[in-house]
Amino acid sequence: MSGTIFLLADETQQETLVDFVTQHANVLSHYHLAGLDSIATALTQQTWLKVETVLPLRQGGDMVIASKITAREEIVAVIYLVESTQTHLYEFPLLNLLRVCNIYNIPIATNIGTAEAIVVQLRRTRSAHLIFNPVAGVGNANQDLLLIRQLLEPYFHLKVCLTTRENDPTQLAQDAIAENVDLVIASGGDGTVSAVAGAVINTNIPLGIIPRGTANAFSVALGIPTNIQGACEVIIAGLTRTVDMAYCNSLPMILLAGIGFEAETVNKADRDAKKRWGPLAYIMAGWQQLKEQKDFETTIEINGEINQVEAAAITIANVAPPTSVLAQGLGQIVPDDGLLEVLIYTSPANKMQAVAGMMGLLGAGLLKVEIQRDNLIGFRTQRIRISTNPPQKVVVDGEIIGTTPIEVECVPRGLIIMTPAFSSLPMVESIEAIDGVKVDQIGNSLTD
DSSP states (O other): OOOEEEEEEOGGGHHHHHHHHHHTHHHHTTSEEEEEHHHHHHHHHHSSOOEEEEOOGGGTHHHHHHHHHHTTOOEEEEEEEOOTTOOOGGGSTHHHHHHHHHHTTOOEESSHHHHHHHHHHHHHHSEEEEEEOTTSSSSOHHHHHHHHHHHHTTTSEEEEEEOOSSSOHHHHHHHHHHTTOSEEEEEESHHHHHHHHHHHTTSOOOEEEEEOSSSOHHHHHHTOOSSHHHHHHHHHHTOEEEEEEEEETTEEESSEEEEEHHHHHHHHSOHHHHHHHTTHHHHHHHHHHHTTOOOEEEEEEETTEEEEEEESEEEEESSOOTTOGGGOSBSOOOTTSSOEEEEEEOOOSSHHHHHHHHHHHHHHHHHTOBOOOTTEEEEEESEEEEEEESOOEEEETTEEEEESOEEEEEEEEEEEEEOOTTOOOOOOSOHHHHHHHHHHHHHHHHHO
16 A cells, blocks of 8 residues: 545535545545544445544644654645635644645645645556557557557556567566556457466456457456446546456466367457457357367366266356357356356257357356256366367467367466446355365266
8 A cells, every 4th residue: 555645624624525535536545545533434435445534633633643744654645625714724733734744745735726736646656557469459559559548648657568579468567567566457359468467466466458359258257348448447447356367278367268169269260350350250260160060088187086078169267258158057157256167068969059059058148047958067166177089279368379188277366357336246155165066066967
């Protein structure tokens, strides 16, 4: 937490101060706040801010604040809204605070105008590195970057870092962490976001996301707007949520890993197709893959228990939107339960049956209900190892990473994401209880 800001006001100005702090809560939340008891109570009731209480000024509160300043504690500013009709300042604690702030060069505001000036300066002191992939998506990258800078630079000391062949997003994120920035922002597709997330995992540095890819599945799953202005507004608001992420063969995974059908579909939807057709490229590639996909032998190992099954598609999901249909079927994909959703599919009899099955999975994802299908096995676990015969392509967060075997492990609540205030991600109360029940049933599910 950064330094302290004191929130003080004459009795007639306290409501004005509460309104002011509420309006600028996204900026002030990054500091330790201390204020009069009435102000602290009102802010606790109206916002998510935590405010330490100080003594009433006429009972020595001004002397306590002055002592902290003279002791050279990290005091960022003093906001003390004064009744404008009062002219005898020597009768009030303000005089003492004015004197000590003047001596120690501490900004002090006595009205809304000077308080606004302090907030403007505070906005510019927060550092953020924007990791921008210029080849992501189908839009004009130069125009996108200009708009992002226009929206964010009034609120952050923003450093723009462009990804290139020499500077991949992982390295750029690691450089940002080394500079101890307040925020890392990833702008690109799911692959770019995944790479940056893998660098900031367990660092306590929040990750902001400005989606500019083809699918933007991670943003959709977490309720982050997929337009630049909306995504930037989420980052400016400053609200965060801690979610799970995972590793697949030591590579970071925020969304899902796909084996078989999904990997082959992504492989067919190359960059040129995505630039030309957008999300439709995946549908076209998937339709082509339906007639080519064949079952393959699969060996699954969980907690030392080994099972074998025939499969045409396997999905291991950490987070996924309803449109990632092969990740649906278990009811809800909970982003902070410490578990992976594993779904195993065998080939349908024909294309029409496959399309009907996918529509059913899409509906299950939208309605958040569990479904039962003859060609579907689903369960949850924290760690899984999968091998196939013959080896199958593997896609992780939209990028082909090679072929099986793979090992996937969830990292519970390892990533801090900036999300909208209205985001209502489901939660569970007990990871161990769910894991225990599901893991015990895996062997039966695979052999039924």
